[in-house]
Amino acid sequence: MKSLHQLISQFPYAYEWLNEKEVTITGMTSDSRNVADGHLFICIKGYTVDGHDYIDQAVNQGAVAVIVEKEVVRQDIAVIRVNDSLRVMSYLANRLYNFPTNDLHMIGITGTNGKTSITYLLEAIFKQHQEKTALIGTIQLKIGEETFPIKNTTPEPSFLFQHFALMQEAEVDHCIMEVSSHALKEGRVRGIDYDIAVLTNLTQDHLDFHQTMADYRHAKERLFQQLGNRYDSERPKYAIINLDDAHSASFIDVTAQPVITYGLSEASDIYAKDIELYADHSKYTVVVRGEAITIETKLIGEFNVYNSLAAIAVAYVSNVPLAVIASSFATIKGVKGRFEAVDSNKAYSVIIDYAHTPDSLENVLETARSFAKGKVYCVIGCGGDRDKTKRPLMAEVSDRLSDYTLLTSDNPRSEDPLQIIEDMKKGMQSSAFTIEVDRRLAIEKAISKARAGDVIIIAGKGHETYQIINGTTYPFDDYQIAQTFMMKDLGEDK
Numbered sequence: 001m002k003s004l005h006q007l008i009s010q011f012p013y014a015y016e017w018l019n020e021k022e023v024t025i026t027g028m029t030s031d032s033r034n035v036a037d038g039h040l041f042i043c044i045k046g047y048t049v050d051g052h053d054y055i056d057q058a059v060n061q062g063a064v065a066v067i068v069e070k071e072v073v074r075q076d077i078a079v080i081r082v083n084d085s086l087r088v089m090s091y092l093a094n095r096l097y098n099f100p101t102n103d104l105h106m107i108g109i110t111g112t113n114g115k116t117s118i119t120y121l122l123e124a125i126f127k128q129h130q131e132k133t134a135l136i137g138t139i140q141l142k143i144g145e146e147t148f149p150i151k152n153t154t155p156e157p158s159f160l161f162q163h164f165a166l167m168q169e170a171e172v173d174h175c176i177m178e179v180s181s182h183a184l185k186e187g188r189v190r191g192i193d194y195d196i197a198v199l200t201n202l203t204q205d206h207l208d209f210h211q212t213m214a215d216y217r218h219a220k221e222r223l224f225q226q227l228g229n230r231y232d233s234e235r236p237k238y239a240i241i242n243l244d245d246a247h248s249a250s251f252i253d254v255t256a257q258p259v260i261t262y263g264l265s266e267a268s269d270i271y272a273k274d275i276e277l278y279a280d281h282s283k284y285t286v287v288v289r290g291e292a293i294t295i296e297t298k299l300i301g302e303f304n305v306y307n308s309l310a311a312i313a314v315a316y317v318s319n320v321p322l323a324v325i326a327s328s329f330a331t332i333k334g335v336k337g338r339f340e341a342v343d344s345n346k347a348y349s350v351i352i353d354y355a356h357t358p359d360s361l362e363n364v365l366e367t368a369r370s371f372a373k374g375k376v377y378c379v380i381g382c383g384g385d386r387d388k389t390k391r392p393l394m395a396e397v398s399d400r401l402s403d404y405t406l407l408t409s410d411n412p413r414s415e416d417p418l419q420i421i422e423d424m425k426k427g428m429q430s431s432a433f434t435i436e437v438d439r440r441l442a443i444e445k446a447i448s449k450a451r452a453g454d455v456i457i458i459a460g461k462g463h464e465t466y467q468i469i470n471g472t473t474y475p476f477d478d479y480q481i482a483q484t485f486m487m488k489d490l491g492e493d494k
């Protein structure tokens with residue numbers, strides 16, 4: 001809690017009081033729907049609506065002050081005009097909550113695929129080392145065992161800083177967060193003092209937002225530029241980079257901090273060798289600056305070897321002993337909705353996965369192929385209001401790597417589901433596919449085709465428990481739908 005005058009006492013931005021008033025600020029937000037008594041409401045001009053239009057709602061809910069970019073005349077509340085309210089929000093949130101990231105060990109993970117997976121691997125490792133964690137990412141925000149729903153993978157600054165303060169109060173040791181390219185480009189993570197930045201990989205996604213791969217890469221590079229330029233022996237900083245990624249050199253180039261590389265060759269500081277991949281577990285040796293440990297884990301596929309290397313690198317520079325790291329892998333059962341096998345006693349497997357990019361789908365289908373004794377089926381759709389150019393590419397991957405594809409809907413959002421499928425269809429070379437716009441029916445059709453030894457990949461929605469069609473959100477859970485149908489699926493040979 002601070003007075004507004006205190007909050008702006010050393011304000012480094014140009015500003016103008018449109019109505020000067022001494023008020024006490026209890027919290028802040030840029031979403032009028034979340035305003036509570038004593039809040040500062042920050043008006044942001046968004047892509048769809050303008051936050052300035054919600055001042056009345058914010059005041060009705062208890063806002064005592066607003067930050068605006070426009071001419072706003074009000075006598076009842078304090079009004080300050082600035083040039084860039086989003087930038088100012090990061091600064092004010094940092095001050096209101098007393099610079100909470102200065103006392104937290106902040107780990108930021110960026111890259112196209114693997115971010116969520118790595119956050120959960122790190123949670124397991126730090127737990128094994130008796131340290132307290134917080135996670136921020138696609139599935140949820142989590143402080144210790146307490147979970148909070150989340151709208152974006154990387155939320156806006158006032159939400160972030162409010163929760164960093166809660167983490168500080170809860171004596172969290174490590175805050176492990178996914179940092180999306182949208183957040184980096186929109187400046188949602190300004191002012192966060194990261195200690196470790198991780199790059200998983202960079203392949204095509206989000207070209208609707210970034211237009212070019214170069215812009216997408218520049219956005220992700222900002223995390224590494226933000227890692228600071230000072231060398232502080234009390235609090236060393238590290239850039240952890242997947243050396244096998246085609247873009248690794250430019251990420252190494254932009255950071256001033258020590259770089260730790262990981263990969264599958266001896267050229268990396270931390271690498272895996274003697275990799276044995278099975279249908280239900282994996283085993284490999286990880287060499288960490290000359291010292292070797294054996295990892296045995298239920299995580300499946302080579303892409304998860306990469307994810308585990310990233311997590312091991314972070315844990316290693318965070319002073320977790322290698323023996324503790326190795327033992328923690330025995331506790332990891334997998335990550336919700338990431339290559340998650342549906343529990344059943346069938347002779348075929350159904351796997352729920354969050355692959356929603358060409359590269360992730362390729363990884364997952366290659367993994368399925370490597371152990372399938374029978375056919376591989378893929379149920380796949382693409383999200384509406386998202387990168388249209390990835391649609392035919394994802395269909396092409398499914399056509400090439402599975403024996404049969406069911407083209408269906410993901411979250412069509414505001415788009416026509418059949419048009420999305422038409423866009424996907426352009427990538428299909430073979431005729432081994434069916435179109436079934438209803439995702440539930442597509443899942444059921446795929447399962448009813450399955451015979452002993454077959455593998456069905458249901459891709460794109462992973463942990464999601466909803467489907468957005470024509471702007472409306474309906475309950476929808478790939479896992480439950482698949483499991484319910486499997487229990488009824490008593491066909492021959494099953």
Ligand SMILES: CC(=O)N[C@H]1[C@@H](OP(=O)(O)OP(=O)(O)OC[C@H]2O[C@@H](n3ccc(=O)[nH]c3=O)[C@H](O)[C@@H]2O)O[C@H](CO)[C@@H](O)[C@@H]1O[C@H](C)C(=O)N[C@@H](C)C(=O)N[C@H](CCC(=O)O)C(=O)O
Pocket residue numbers: 030031032033043044045046047048049050051052054151152153154155156180181182183186
């Ligand atoms: C394209 C994009 O990045 N959109 C983000 C943007 O929304 P926007 O500009 O459309 O916001 P808006 O609805 O116009 O609202 C403008 C302002 O008015 C406020 N408002 C709005 C309505 C109201 O009733 N009251 C109110 O105060 C809003 O809180 C906001 O401050 O700002 C919002 C607030 O920060 C974000 O929630 C929103 O993310 C939307 C939901 C989204 O879907 N974003 C995706 C693309 C995204 O960011 N994804 C990445 C992960 C991607 C990945 O790695 O795969 C993520 O970090 O989530």
Ligand SMILES: Nc1ncnc2c1ncn2[C@@H]1O[C@H](COP(=O)(O)OP(=O)(O)OP(=O)(O)O)[C@@H](O)[C@H]1O
Pocket residue numbers: 111112113114115116117118138153178200201303304306307337338339353354355356359360361363364462
């Ligand atoms: N290291 C990896 N390389 C390639 N594909 C991966 C990797 N790790 C996971 N995947 C695939 O990508 C999917 C998404 O994984 P995960 O949720 O961990 O990624 P993410 O980066 O958090 O994605 P998002 O951008 O949606 O937040 C998984 O279901 C799997 O199919």
Ligand SMILES: N[C@H](CCC[C@H](N)C(=O)O)C(=O)O
Pocket residue numbers: 153356382383384386410411460461464
């Ligand atoms: N973070 C990603 C998730 C995509 C998940 C997929 N199910 C979809 O809805 O497209 C995005 O917002 O683009």
Ligand SMILES: [Mg+2]
Pocket residue numbers: 115116117137138139153178
């Ligand atoms: Mg994620």
